[in-house]
Amino acid sequence: MKVFSAIAVGAISIAVLTPTYAEQVRHEPVQVIQPYISEEPAKVELGKQLFFDPRLSMSGIISCNTCHNLSYGGTDNLKTSIGHKWQAGPVNSPTVFNSSLQIAQFWDGRAVDLQEQAAGPIAANVEMAMPHSLAVDVIQSIPGYREQIAAIYGTDQVTLDHITDAIAEFEKTLVTPNSPFDQWLKGDDNAITAQQLAGYELFKSVGCVSCHFGEALGGKSFMKMGLVQPYESDSPAQGRFDVTGNEMDRFTFKVPTLRNVALTYPYFHDGAAETLEEATQVMGQLQLGRNFTEDELASLVAFMESLTGERPELTLPFLPESGPDTPRPDPFK
Amino acid sequence: MKVFSAIAVGAISIAVLTPTYAEQVRHEPVQVIQPYISEEPAKVELGKQLFFDPRLSMSGIISCNTCHNLSYGGTDNLKTSIGHKWQAGPVNSPTVFNSSLQIAQFWDGRAVDLQEQAAGPIAANVEMAMPHSLAVDVIQSIPGYREQIAAIYGTDQVTLDHITDAIAEFEKTLVTPNSPFDQWLKGDDNAITAQQLAGYELFKSVGCVSCHFGEALGGKSFMKMGLVQPYESDSPAQGRFDVTGNEMDRFTFKVPTLRNVALTYPYFHDGAAETLEEATQVMGQLQLGRNFTEDELASLVAFMESLTGERPELTLPFLPESGPDTPRPDPFK
Numbered sequence: 001m002k003v004f005s006a007i008a009v010g011a012i013s014i015a016v017l018t019p020t021y022a023e024q025v026r027h028e029p030v031q032v033i034q035p036y037i038s039e040e041p042a043k044v045e046l047g048k049q050l051f052f053d054p055r056l057s058m059s060g061i062i063s064c065n066t067c068h069n070l071s072y073g074g075t076d077n078l079k080t081s082i083g084h085k086w087q088a089g090p091v092n093s094p095t096v097f098n099s100s101l102q103i104a105q106f107w108d109g110r111a112v113d114l115q116e117q118a119a120g121p122i123a124a125n126v127e128m129a130m131p132h133s134l135a136v137d138v139i140q141s142i143p144g145y146r147e148q149i150a151a152i153y154g155t156d157q158v159t160l161d162h163i164t165d166a167i168a169e170f171e172k173t174l175v176t177p178n179s180p181f182d183q184w185l186k187g188d189d190n191a192i193t194a195q196q197l198a199g200y201e202l203f204k205s206v207g208c209v210s211c212h213f214g215e216a217l218g219g220k221s222f223m224k225m226g227l228v229q230p231y232e233s234d235s236p237a238q239g240r241f242d243v244t245g246n247e248m249d250r251f252t253f254k255v256p257t258l259r260n261v262a263l264t265y266p267y268f269h270d271g272a273a274e275t276l277e278e279a280t281q282v283m284g285q286l287q288l289g290r291n292f293t294e295d296e297l298a299s300l301v302a303f304m305e306s307l308t309g310e311r312p313e314l315t316l317p318f319l320p321e322s323g324p325d326t327p328r329p330d331p332f333k
Numbered sequence: 334m335k336v337f338s339a340i341a342v343g344a345i346s347i348a349v350l351t352p353t354y355a356e357q358v359r360h361e362p363v364q365v366i367q368p369y370i371s372e373e374p375a376k377v378e379l380g381k382q383l384f385f386d387p388r389l390s391m392s393g394i395i396s397c398n399t400c401h402n403l404s405y406g407g408t409d410n411l412k413t414s415i416g417h418k419w420q421a422g423p424v425n426s427p428t429v430f431n432s433s434l435q436i437a438q439f440w441d442g443r444a445v446d447l448q449e450q451a452a453g454p455i456a457a458n459v460e461m462a463m464p465h466s467l468a469v470d471v472i473q474s475i476p477g478y479r480e481q482i483a484a485i486y487g488t489d490q491v492t493l494d495h496i497t498d499a500i501a502e503f504e505k506t507l508v509t510p511n512s513p514f515d516q517w518l519k520g521d522d523n524a525i526t527a528q529q530l531a532g533y534e535l536f537k538s539v540g541c542v543s544c545h546f547g548e549a550l551g552g553k554s555f556m557k558m559g560l561v562q563p564y565e566s567d568s569p570a571q572g573r574f575d576v577t578g579n580e581m582d583r584f585t586f587k588v589p590t591l592r593n594v595a596l597t598y599p600y601f602h603d604g605a606a607e608t609l610e611e612a613t614q615v616m617g618q619l620q621l622g623r624n625f626t627e628d629e630l631a632s633l634v635a636f637m638e639s640l641t642g643e644r645p646e647l648t649l650p651f652l653p654e655s656g657p658d659t660p661r662p663d664p665f666k
Contacts, residue, residue: 052404061415066394071385071652082394082664086419263654275657314649319404321596324608331415 025187029204029213032182033098033259033309036172046148047170049317050163055138057128059084060329064121064167068096070314073263074174079271080235084129085332091237092271097311098259100172102219107269109222109254110243114168119160129333132160138327139163144320176260176309184306192306199303202296207288217258217307224252225269228289231282235270262305276301358520362537362546365515366431366592366642369505379481380503382650383496388471390461392417393662397454397500401429403647406596407507412604413568417462418665424570425604430644431592433505435552440602442555442587443576447501452493462666465493471660472496477653509593509642517639525639532636535629540621550591550640557585558602561622568603595638609634 024032038044050056051064067081067089068074074095076082081089091107099105105117121127122135139145140158149155149162181200183191192200203209212218222240225231231251240249253269261267266274273279280300284290292300322328357365371377383389384397400414400422401407407428409415414422424440432438438450454460455468472478473491482488482495514533516524525533536542545551555573558564564584573582586602599605600612613633617623625633655661 054402054409059415060411061399061409069387071650072654076387076394077655078393078662078664082392086664088664265655274661311651316647316649317404318644321405322410322598328607329411331411331419331421 024185026185028185029209030181030185030217031215032185033101033175033177033179033215035177036100036175038169038173040152040169042148043152043166043169044173045170045317046145046152047166047168048314049145049148049319050139050167051170052317053319055142055319055322055326055329056122056130056135056163057084058130058134058329058333059128059331061331062128064096064118067093067121067127070096070174070311073097073260073311074099075264077265079266081127083127084125087126089126090235091269092266094256095260095264096171097174097176098216098219098257100175101214101216102254102257103221104254107237107253107256108239108243114171115161115164118164118167118171134327135163136160141323141326142320143323148320173312176311179259179307179309181303181306182309193302195299195302196306197303199299199301200306202299203303206284206290208283208300211255211287212258218255219257221255222249222252223255223287225286226251227287229286231286233268233270233272235272237269239269258304258307260308260311262308276304280304357518359518361518362542363514363518363550364548365518366434366508366510366512366548368510369433369508371502371506373485373502375481376485376499376502377506378503378650379478379485380499380501381647382478382481382652383472383500384503385650386652388475388652388655388659388662389455389463389468389496390417391463391467391662391666392461392664394664395461397429397451400426400454400460403429403507403644406430406593406644407432408597410598412599414460416460417458420459422459423568424602425599427589428593428597429504430507430509431549431552431590433508434547434549435587435590436554437587440570440586440589441572441576447504448494448497451497451500451504467660468496469493474656474659475653476656481653506645509644512592512640512642514636514639515642526635528632528635529639530636532632532634533639535632536636539617539623541616541633544588544620545591551588552590554588555582555585556588556620558619559584560620562619564619566601566603566605568605570602572602591637591640593641593644595641609637613637 054061054063056063062083067076069076074097075093078093080091081093083089094107100114103109105111105114106120111117111120119132122130123132136158146156146158149158152166153162180191211221211223214220225239238250240252241247243249262276265276266272267276267279273282277297280297281292284292387394387396389396395416400409402409407430408426411426413424414426416422427440433447436442438444438447439453444450444453452465455463456465469491479489479491482491485499486495513524544554544556547553558572571583573585574580576582595609598609599607600609606612606615610630613630614625617625
């Protein structure tokens with residue numbers, strides 16, 4: 001089977017043949033992930049270098065990849081991240097994989113897209129603690145970056161927008177197609193086990209899917225954490241309320257994606273649930289008023305394990321070396 | 334030109350054709366770097382995973398690659414490294430590239446080989462702060478590691494030796510052959526500029542080469558830092574004296590390799606010299622009692638820039654996920 005995907009080039013749509021991935025044949029509230037083929041490979045390469053470059057942090061030791069580790073499931077597998085001067089962040093690091101498939105970025109959705117998101121952690125005092133103006137000066141001072149930016153954006157003057165645009169374009173490539181569940185959606189009855197299928201049926205019938213739907217099984221809506229029972233947490237995060245100041249938005253968070261969820265432990269915005277079993281049971285109780293039996297839990301977890309897709313194979317980038325005038329990192333500033 | 338390199342398999346030597354690299358034709362005190370072809374690719378792959386795995390640190394955020402960054406020149410480009418709880422290390426991180434070509438490891442040579450070296454930073458309180466027994470428990474508890482270790486070492490019982498042996502085997506692959514200077518050694522007159530050649534002649538005639546010789550241009554001997562004039566430093570490191578307690582060894586350090594030295598700023602065991610120009614001038618004064626002219630400095634630096642070789646292209650490893658019983662990282666322990 002073959003799929004024709006439309007890629008917009010300027011104002012024209014061109015049909016491109018991507019023969020590796022079959023078409024979805026089952027009509028379900030979950031859709032298969034399509035691979036992302038960038039029209040701008042030079043920008044993707046630049047974005048990859050920036051994603052791995054610790055010089056975007058004041059200390060020179062923290063890169064995007066530190067908390068969104070692409071050798072893991074795009075997170076750091078910590079309760080909350082560790083940032084500049086060993087400060088603990090307020091929330092659990094969400095996965096960067098499939099983040100392009102979501103309506104907004106951050107747990108509270110305060111960034112509209114990946115480009116806006118990328119600017120946040122660079123300057124955040126508890127994360128990379130790098131003033132944007134200094135980040136731009138650093139990149140501007142590195143000949144290898146200046147050359148790439150001139151070739152891509154046609155200017156000698158580096159801006160924050162160049163940096164975040166390139167990182168965002170790289171991040172769009174970080175989708176994970178072809179999970180066993182996607183293969184099942186495409187018609188392969190043997191791609192998942194009977195237990196996984198039973199878990200999916202339960203996932204739909206009890207209502208998990210009302211929030212965890214779409215390509216990313218989540219990421220498409222905001223929802224109150226603790227619909228039926230209140231959620232107790234020592235985290236100061238108040239979700240959307242922190243963005244809107246609207247009382248209705250208190251404890252409302254972006255529904256996290258369940259793609260690769262077996263890799264992204266621990267769970268929830270405060271990282272309080274250590275295992276998928278625990279997170280699933282708590283979700284059942286808080287959001288659906290339901291205690292899952294052991295069998296039900298095992299099926300649901302088995303289903304979620306079928307959502308682990310193919311992470312892109314990446315060549316470790318070589319980072320262009322600093323120039324004579326590159327501001328040096330200062331871990332203790 | 335073709336080179337036959339001997340690889341020992343058990344007790345038998347087998348000639349292997351490696352057609353990419355020509356033979357050295359110039360007789361010089363510097364030798365070309367040969368690529369390392371491991372007989373144990375599965376061990377190299379395991380070692381690569383461990384090298385990138387932050388779970389070998391108590392915090393879960395520091396890996397070997399944090400301070401020996403393979404996207405840079407195998408260092409962190411900091412004065413001294415930042416470790417557990419944001420502690421500053423006592424000395425500048427030496428490059429892992431070509432470290433297999435050296436007589437001993439660490440600035441003070443306290444480890445006889447790469448395997449012994451690899452154990453050090455894992456347990457060092459200012460680095461990864463991970464008791465060896467806990468490191469072994471973590472790796473033992475991760476099914477994907479257990480399986481690889483069983484396949485390679487034929488045992489279900491993980492030991493520290495397995496971990497460090499695999500890391501060492503991976504590190505042996507981190508050589509950087511085929512620099513412009515190596516191409517010149519192999520007979521290509523056009524591989525380096527006239528200024529670089531003049532720099533090399535000066536490098537030999539003034540005596541730099543008496544310490545910086547061999548494949549790695551260094552790494553083969555220990556030498557007092559401050560032969561002619563004493564070196565002043567705010568670093569507590571006393572070099573070999575810290576290992577032997579012998580007064581003659583005070584301020585005696587392993588001569589660092591000059592391979593890829595353009596990438597491994599800042600310089601010296603205390604990271605006090607920010608540029609290659611500065612480091613070269615200070616070396617001339619302290620070790621040779623000589624002030625280089627501007628022209629001489631420019632030639633020497635140009636020569637050293639010809640020592641940047643080809644770093645191996647590495648695929649970013651996917652790390653096997655933690656098991657249910659894997660001890661979780663604790664950044665604040």
